[in-house]
Amino acid sequence: MMGTFATVMAKSRIHTWEDRFSADVSGEIEAVEGVLKIVRIKVSYTLKVADDKREAAAAAFETYMTRCPAAMSVIDAIDISHDVTYESL
Numbered sequence: 001m002m003g004t005f006a007t008v009m010a011k012s013r014i015h016t017w018e019d020r021f022s023a024d025v026s027g028e029i030e031a032v033e034g035v036l037k038i039v040r041i042k043v044s045y046t047l048k049v050a051d052d053k054r055e056a057a058a059a060a061f062e063t064y065m066t067r068c069p070a071a072m073s074v075i076d077a078i079d080i081s082h083d084v085t086y087e088s089l
Contacts, residue, residue, distance in 0.1 A: 002043075002045070005064040009057055021045070022046050045084040
């Protein structure tokens, strides 16, 4: 997911170097009918971006998930939530 988000932002020339772009990811596992199953994934991104690129970054965030092969592969089986915090450069 992070890679797809970075790729979409790159099209708007938004740099996602390690010191500018990070993600905290957590998941929840539950026993479903006696089998352990990942039921939820939460991704919280932090992006340092120039003010003049923030709108493009927000547009990328709104659309990247539908372009992500990993997310699209599991979205019907796992509840995925995501958010982003923007910090000014």
